[in-house]
Amino acid sequence: MRKTSAVERPDLKYAAYARERLAAMPPPADPEAFSLAYHLLHLSYLVVADLESQVHRPRGWTLPGFRLMFKLWLLGPTQPARLAEISAMSRAAVTNAVNTLERDGLVERRPVPDDRRAVEAALTPKGEQAVREAFADQTRREQQWFTALSPDERSVLTDLLVRVLANRPQDTET
Amino acid sequence: MRKTSAVERPDLKYAAYARERLAAMPPPADPEAFSLAYHLLHLSYLVVADLESQVHRPRGWTLPGFRLMFKLWLLGPTQPARLAEISAMSRAAVTNAVNTLERDGLVERRPVPDDRRAVEAALTPKGEQAVREAFADQTRREQQWFTALSPDERSVLTDLLVRVLANRPQDTET
DNA sequence: GAGTGATTGTTACGGCCGTAACAATCTCCT
DNA sequence: AGGAGATTGTTACGGCCGTAACAATCACTC
Numbered sequence: 001m002r003k004t005s006a007v008e009r010p011d012l013k014y015a016a017y018a019r020e021r022l023a024a025m026p027p028p029a030d031p032e033a034f035s036l037a038y039h040l041l042h043l044s045y046l047v048v049a050d051l052e053s054q055v056h057r058p059r060g061w062t063l064p065g066f067r068l069m070f071k072l073w074l075l076g077p078t079q080p081a082r083l084a085e086i087s088a089m090s091r092a093a094v095t096n097a098v099n100t101l102e103r104d105g106l107v108e109r110r111p112v113p114d115d116r117r118a119v120e121a122a123l124t125p126k127g128e129q130a131v132r133e134a135f136a137d138q139t140r141r142e143q144q145w146f147t148a149l150s151p152d153e154r155s156v157l158t159d160l161l162v163r164v165l166a167n168r169p170q171d172t173e174t
Numbered sequence: 175m176r177k178t179s180a181v182e183r184p185d186l187k188y189a190a191y192a193r194e195r196l197a198a199m200p201p202p203a204d205p206e207a208f209s210l211a212y213h214l215l216h217l218s219y220l221v222v223a224d225l226e227s228q229v230h231r232p233r234g235w236t237l238p239g240f241r242l243m244f245k246l247w248l249l250g251p252t253q254p255a256r257l258a259e260i261s262a263m264s265r266a267a268v269t270n271a272v273n274t275l276e277r278d279g280l281v282e283r284r285p286v287p288d289d290r291r292a293v294e295a296a297l298t299p300k301g302e303q304a305v306r307e308a309f310a311d312q313t314r315r316e317q318q319w320f321t322a323l324s325p326d327e328r329s330v331l332t333d334l335l336v337r338v339l340a341n342r343p344q345d346t347e348t
Numbered sequence: 349g350a351g352t353g354a355t356t357g358t359t360a361c362g363g364c365c366g367t368a369a370c371a372a373t374c375t376c377c378t
Numbered sequence: 379a380g381g382a383g384a385t386t387g388t389t390a391c392g393g394c395c396g397t398a399a400c401a402a403t404c405a406c407t408c
Contacts, residue, residue: 012339014245014260021248028313036328037221037316039335044218046262046342047211053396064364071188074195081386086188088220093365095388100363117373117386139202141343142211148341153334154210160323160331161213165186167322168220169315227366238394255356267395269358274393291356291403 011042047145055137059130061104066134068097069106069123073131077110077122106130185216221319229311233304235278240308242271243280243297247305251284251296280304 015038022031052063071086072078080094087094098121101107106127112118123131146154189212196205226237245260246252254268261268272295275281280301286292297305320328 009340010256010259011262012336014249018248028310030313030317032325032328032332033313033316033320036320036332036335039332039339040214041218041222042262043335043339044215046339048215049262049396050343057396062363074192075188079386082184085184088185088216088223090366091387092367092389096364115374115386119387136202139204139207142207143204144343146207146210146338147343148337149334151206154206156330157334158206158210158213160327160334161210161217162186163322164320165213165217165220166183169224169318169321223366231366236393253356264396265357266359266397270394289356289404293357 015039015042047142050145051138051141055141056134059134059137061106061130061134062100064097065101065106066131066138068094068121069101069127069131070135072107072121072123073128073135077120079112079118079120081118083121101127189213189216221316224319225312225315229315230308233308233311235280235304235308236274238271239275239280240305240312242268242295243275243301243305244309246281246295246297247302247309251294253286253292253294255292257295275301 015035018038019031019035022029022034048063056063056066067087068083071083080091080098084091084094098107098109101121102109105124107121108124110120110122112120149157189209192212193205193209196203196208222237230237230240241261242257245257254265254272258265258268272281272283275295276283279298281295282298284294284296286294323331
């Protein structure tokens with residue numbers, strides 16, 4: 001494995017430079033807030049792009065499609081509105097994702113007996129096999145991403161993220 | 175401020191349920207790896223959506239457009255290829271982003287004397303004012319997101335993220 | 349000096365996502 | 379029973395992003 005120090009990474013070098021520049025500015029400039037938000041969003045972006053290109057695209061699918069199928073795998077047949085709520089995405093986005101997965105034969109729509117407005121999305125046998133295979137690959141790749149941290153450090157990182165999530169700011173009041 | 179516990183959040187409740195389910199599965203299922211990756215990507219997604227809807231859309235712009243302008247604000251006129259490298263995005267994406275910003279009068283393209291292939295993107299006066307204003311709002315919103323953590327905890331979180339970024343896995347060898 | 353290979357920016361195409369608007373349906377209150 | 383209001387899923391539209399292919403230009407070697 002090739003050794004790569006932080007100064008060789010254009011993105012990390014930029015972040016360090018930006019932090020220095022902000023440190024020399026008066027408030028509301030906040031180098032710590034910038035650095036935290038930047039690295040959080042940047043790491044997430046890199047992980048998403050990596051999982052997409054290394055795991056899911058080679059199989060002919062996408063990461064958002066996998067995440068939806070993974071939820072169906074754990075939860076069983078589920079209404080799009082509930083999927084949207086869990087995923088914090090719009091119902092329209094779920095509709096589009098289900099359309100693509102249905103077109104590829106991975107998911108099917110079923111009517112809900114109690115409510116004629118509602119629909120349930122459910123994995124097909126092909127979809128279930130697809131989830132199992134991609135899940136194994138994705139897990140291995142996720143593990144590779146965090147090998148730099150010890151198990152304790154990974155646990156601390158997870159707990160800090162959960163605490164931020166549990167205390168998220170309110171939306172603008174209507 | 176309304177009190178909201180984790181069990182009321184459908185997304186966190188799902189994550190806790192998924193972790194339990196994975197804990198009962200044989201390898202390669204890895205509840206810790208899942209939990210860390212899930213919360214990282216999910217938090218980043220929520221912060222991105224929040225900054226977009228609370229800060230930038232009300233001003234008529236977008237978060238990706240702001241991030242590009244912010245880099246130009248710190249770095250001065252910069253070639254798209256370098257912006258793509260720093261941002262870990264494709265040159266095509268930079269072209270599209272610069273097109274939108276140029277259409278809105280926030281950024282302009284300039285030829286580079288030494289290299290007739292190259293172009294420099296540079297902020298217009300309107301673009302510079304736009305960055306200053308949005309930067310103040312974005313910083314305040316970023317600070318709100320992390321009020322649940324103490325300054326020390328925020329520092330720990332940032333350091334852990336940077337260490338993961340500095341030790342990212344290799345792409346598939348060509 | 350000519351030619352091979354690399355680099356830069358762009359375009360075309362498809363997938364993802366949000367907002368807004370809409371019809372169908374359900375809920376609930378009177 | 380009936381009607382106002384909420385909910386569900388969908389469609390239309392625009393913005394963002396990646397890959398692939400392309401022309402123009404540069405760099406480097408022979």
